[in-house]
Each structure stands twice: as structure tokens, then as C-alpha cells.
Amino acid sequence: MCPMNGASEREIVGDRIKVWFRFVPREGWFPQDTEGLWATRLSADTARVDNVPFLQDGVAQGDVVRFRTDDDGLHWATGRISTSGNCAVRVVPIPSGPLGRSPEKVHERLSDFRLGGEVFSAEFPMVAFDVPSGTDFAALKRLLVRGQDEGWWHFEVGSGTEAFWSA
Incomplete structure (x- = not known):
């Protein structure tokens, strides 16, 4: 979630903290240059990411x-120290396409993969999916490409593993 979207920047809930990531905004994309992800504190300076990033590349849930x-008490990411094996895939339905602006229809099209995910906002219905390591990556990639080719959505891989890319 971006700082403008609600939760306090320093919010801490139990052993959960918000870890902030800085990045260079992409042209034609969102103007934000930070994203806060919920994480479970593991030590004084490490945490496990608990949700899927909408904007940050190179990190996935887990x-x-x-x-x-x-x-100011803000926790700023300095690097990834281990990977979960999960991938982060972002899907934006094409408003003029057969799914309209519906994140629910995106979820429905990808339901066979049983992916968890979050919706960015009603104004911009991007769905960020957590793709676990045991997923049939080849089948998922075929469906993502088919959906893009047929005008259902645009997609991008925010964080992919070697297993994902080689499938």
C-alpha cells in the first residue's frame, strides 16, 4: 500500500511492521516512489514480507x-536476504476487453491456480497475485499470455524465480 492510501506510515500491529521500499517511478505508471509492505519482524533488522507488492519489483510474499x-521510526528495506520461492504477478484488466474493469473476473479466469491476491483500488483495478512455488508456472504463463493476446488484460511479473522463468 502506498503512503497516500491509508494506514499510518509507522503503524505496528503485534510483531507485524510495515517495511518501506524506495524505487524510481516508471514513466506512465504511478507517481509513487515508495511502497509499504506488511511484514512479520524476525529480528531487530529482518522481516518476512506478508503481502504482495503492487509497485515494488524484486520481492514477493514470504x-x-x-x-x-x-x-522517524520508519523501517526501510535495504535488501532481500532470502527468497520464499513465490512470485509476484500483477494483472490489470483492459476496460474495453471482455473482463471490463473487473478484478473479480480476473480472479475467476485464474481460479484454477488458487492464487491469493489483492486489488489495488476501484479506480485502477490492478490485481497483485502471490504465485506459490508449487504452481504450474508453464500453464499460468500460457494463460497470462493468452489473456494479454486476446485483450483481457495486461500483466507483468514483479518478482519471478528461476523456476518461473524456465517453465
Whole structure:
């Protein structure tokens, strides 16, 4: 979630913290240059990511990251120290396509894979999917490409593993 979308930047719930990532905004994309992801604190400077990133590349749900805490109490990611084997895939339905602007229809098309995911917003119905390591990556990639070719959606892989790319 982006700082503008609600939860307090320093919010801590139990052993869960928000770890912030900085990145260079992409042209023609969202203007944000940070994204906060919920994480479970594992040590004074490490945490396991608990949700799927909408904007940050190179990290997936379940990955362990190192962070530093600034003077304001914000936890800033400094790098990934281990991977979960999960991938992060983002799908944006094409409004003029057969799914319209419906994130529910995106979920329905991908339901055979039993993927967890989150919707960015009603205004921009991007779905960020957590793709577990045991998923049939080849079949998923075929469906994602087919959907893009047939005008259902655009998609991108925010974090892919070697197993994903080689499938």
C-alpha cells in the first residue's frame, strides 16, 4: 500500500511492521516512489514480507528482507536476504476487453491456480497475485499470455524465480 492510501506510515500491529521500499517511478505508471509492505519482524533488522507488492519489483510474499529503522521510526528495506520461492504477478484488466474493469473476473479466469491476491483500488483495478512455488508456472504463463493476446488484460511479473522463468 502506498503512503497516500491509508494506514499510518509507522503503524505496528503485534510483531507485524510495515517495511518501506524506495524505487524510481516508471514513466506512465504511478507517481509513487515508495511502497509499504506488511511484514512479520524476525529480528531487530529482518522481516518476512506478508503481502504482495503492487509497485515494488524484486520481492514477493514470504521473502525475507533486511531493513534499517530511521529516526522517524520508519523501517526501510535495504535488501532481500532470502527468497520464499513465490512470485509476484500483477494483472490489470483492459476496460474495453471482455473482463471490463473487473478484478473479480480476473480472479475467476485464474481460479484454477488458487492464487491469493489483492486489488489495488476501484479506480485502477490492478490485481497483485502471490504465485506459490508449487504452481504450474508453464500453464499460468500460457494463460497470462493468452489473456494479454486476446485483450483481457495486461500483466507483468514483479518478482519471478528461476523456476518461473524456465517453465
